[in-house]
Amino acid sequence: MKKRFTNPITRLRVRQQFMLLVIVMLCPMIFLNGFGNSKAEKLLKQQVTDAYLELNKQNHYVIDRDVDTINRVMTTIIQHPLIQQMIPSAADSVVDRLDKYQDLDKLLLSYSLGVNGGDAVSYSFFVYDPDDLYSFVPKVPLSGSKKSGIYYFSDQDKPAWFDEAVQKRGKGTLRVIPQFNNTFSKTNTLVYIRAVNNISRGNNVIGVLVATNLDKKIAASFGTVSIPDGEMYLTDPNGRILAASNAPLGGKLDVPDAFRGELPVDQAEITSDHIFVKSRSPVEEENLVYKIPLKSMLRQQTELKSVIWFISVAYIIFGIVLMMYFWRSLMTPMQKLAFFVRSYEPGNAVPKAPEEQRADEVGVLIHSVYDMAERLNVLIHDKYQLDIKQKEAQLQILYEQINPHLLYNTLESIYWKSSLEGNFESAEMIKDLSKLMRISLSKGRELITLEQEIEHATAYINLQQKRYDYSFRVTWDIDRELLAASVPKIILQPLIENAIIHGVRNMGEDGEIAVSVQFAGGCVQVRVRDNGYKEVDFAALERLLNGEKGDPSLGYGIRNIHQRIRLHFGKDYGLHYERGDERGITAVVLLPLPPQQQEEKGDDSHVQHFAG
Known part of the structure; x- marks a missing residue:
């Protein structure tokens, strides 16, 4: 014989069934709301990441174009006869040396480019003078500029980056240089250095041409991009900061592990707090990195989520209030009727039926039960x-x-x-x-x-x-x-x-x-x-x-x-x-x-x- 199925919900009281109904209705709503917000946030992150990656590539292209412009200027300067005649020679008289110095100083000053209302990309020429033939030249250029001019040095005061530029064999590179002999800059600056070879003698190096103040020019390029509370970095292949929107130069940029090693040209990584977007220059091999905080990026989405949650909570409260109203209207009389049925003993006095004028099924049921109890009492009295x-x-x-x-x-x-x-x-x-x-x-x-x-x-x-x-x-x-x-x-x-x-x-x-x-x-x-x-x-x-x-x-x-x-x-x-x-x-x-x-x-x- 088959055992008859018993609905377990019927074992609960009506109040417990009502609470179970509320939970069953609210839990999927809360789950779907949270799941939808999570998916929307993930999709928004991906879309924003793709947009910033495209913006990064365009911004990097502008920076590469500026660097290429500086490289072309340097090529023009290198090909000038004054540069090719600057090899120190004991055969030249002091007057000839002084004339060459002054003419080249004026040439370098004329190629300075104005940036941000007067600041210039300054060009300086560093010449190796082991015999100190130009010892009479002052350390400060005659034009009065503190960042451009000609500098002669011997083995005792040769810059550390001079040999590095020579090894590049005429190829230019970006580098962060600290203050140099108290005449260059009081703080670190980004420079573009390029060795100058003697055109007539091939591999014979005349000196190193240096374009300074590039950090301001790159900062101008950074200024064309708006990243809410974000940071922009230009780094070398080793992760050293060459330029930054709000960070000191020369430091090490902390990036996700996925950005280290052999990296693809374009790459994006989303962490728990930030979005990192990177593009690499195929020519200069420097990296342009955007560091975007998720909190700022998702601020509008968070506000929208707050509005959605507010509407959801208001809807839930309204639903609960509406359910409580129907509970009081429907279930409270039913509970009173159930209490009356449990406590009623045949023959005892029947209390007066509720005076609520209800025309629905609940009112008919309540009055029918009270009338039935009264008729039962009459029958019991007659039987007694x-x-x-x-x-x-x-x-x-x-x-x-x-x-x-x-x-x-x-x-x-x-x-x-x-x-x-x-x-x-x-x-x-x-x-x-x-x-x-x-x-x-x-x-x-x-x-x-x-x-x-x-x-x-x-x-x-x-x-x-x-x-x-x-x-x-x-x-x-x-x-x-x-x-x-x-x-x-x-x-x-x-x-x-x-x-x-x-x-x-x-x-x-x-x-x-x-x-x-x-x-x-x-x-x-x-x-x-x-x-x-x-x-x-x-x-x-x-x-x-x-x-x-x-x-x-x-x-x-x-x-x-x-x-x-x-x-x-x-x-x-x-x-x-x-x-x-x-x-x-x-x-x-x-x-x-x-x-x-x-x-x-x-x-x-x-x-x-x-x-x-």
């Missing part, structure tokens, strides 16, 4: 009244069975006693008979006090002892605090009658009947014990008390008592029999104690003994 009337009818029938039987036996006793004795005894018997009649009738009441019931039983015992001259003893052990308890009338007399007839009638003075009334086990226990010697069929007694139909041959007195007690107080109470300690039998009647008396009753109640 019917049961009461039925019990009253049953009790009346039982009482009508008892009264004729009792009256017959009593009148017979009075008859026999009056025949055998004088009028005095008869009067006493009539007196006891009147007590019996008075308590039996009890003005139509079905419940009497325990004290009245004991008085009734005592009158019956007196009549029986006077009638038959019985000499058996009767002892009473009564808790006086229980005398006010309510009991069904005529429950002791039939039990005492059975004890006399079936127990002690023929025992003379040895016969004893003990009647006790005590509080034990949360109820009133009435015990009628005899010490008779006859064997008792307890199974027959059980059938008589609890059988569906009584046995007329066994009598109906004790069955009548048992049924009346259960009709009045319920199935937890009634009559049963117990075997005596040595012989005889004990009839035990269990009766409830009223709640107000039960609260006052203690286990150490005072017990007073009566003898009769």
Whole structure:
């Protein structure tokens, strides 16, 4: 047999189901929002990187063009006859040397290019003079310029980069040069150096031509490019900074590992904080590097993301508020209805239905449930009244069975006693008979006090002892605090009658009947014990008390008592029999104690003994 599938969601409360619904609705939205923003950010990074890579190549082309212009100027200067005549020679007179110096100084000054409103790319010519033939030349050029002119040096003060330029064999190169003899520049500057060979003698080097102040010219090229909070660097193949937008020259640029080693001409790398874009000049082999901070680049995208998140959060809050409204409108009445259904017990008063005028299904359901509860209460009340009337009818029938039987036996006793004795005894018997009649009738009441019931039983015992001259003893052990308890009338007399007839009638003075009334086990226990010697069929007694139909041959007195007690107080109470300690039998009647008396009753109640 297949096991039926059970939906696990139905095991949750409605509030938990609602929370689960909210989570299921919000989680995909939050995930998709975050995923979309991540993809958009990645795509934006790639597009910006490609755009800056193209811009980098164009900017590098402009810088290469400027460097090439300087190289062409140098070629023109190198080919000038004045440059070719600057080889130091002892054959020249001092006046000839001075004339050459002044003419070349003016030539170099004339080729200076203006940059940024007057700053010039200055050209200087460094000549190796091991014999110090031009010692008379001042260190500062005659034109007054501090950056262009002719400089002679010997082995003692030869610049470190001179031999490097010579090894290039006439090829120009960019290099960062520190201050030179306090006449060049107070700080590092970017220069373009190129060895000058003697045209007529081939490999014979005349000197080195130096173009200074190139950092300002390249800075002008950097100024044409706008990178928000970014940095631009021009580096040599070893990563040394030749020019930068906002960094000192000559330092080492820290680049990603992917930029090191044999690099392609154009390359881009995205790190966690920056985007690095690089292009390499195929001629000069220097690298132009853009360092772009992601935070600045993504500022607008971040603002857009913030707007999107704000709209999303506002939508979520609006959705939650809307759901809470429907929750309060729909689920709160349903929760109240569920609480009413759980707490409602048939027969209890039904509270007034909510006064909300609802025309929807919820309103129909709520009013239907309350109306159904009220109709159920009416049915229960009618059934209760019917049961009461039925019990009253049953009790009346039982009482009508008892009264004729009792009256017959009593009148017979009075008859026999009056025949055998004088009028005095008869009067006493009539007196006891009147007590019996008075308590039996009890003005139509079905419940009497325990004290009245004991008085009734005592009158019956007196009549029986006077009638038959019985000499058996009767002892009473009564808790006086229980005398006010309510009991069904005529429950002791039939039990005492059975004890006399079936127990002690023929025992003379040895016969004893003990009647006790005590509080034990949360109820009133009435015990009628005899010490008779006859064997008792307890199974027959059980059938008589609890059988569906009584046995007329066994009598109906004790069955009548048992049924009346259960009709009045319920199935937890009634009559049963117990075997005596040595012989005889004990009839035990269990009766409830009223709640107000039960609260006052203690286990150490005072017990007073009566003898009769």
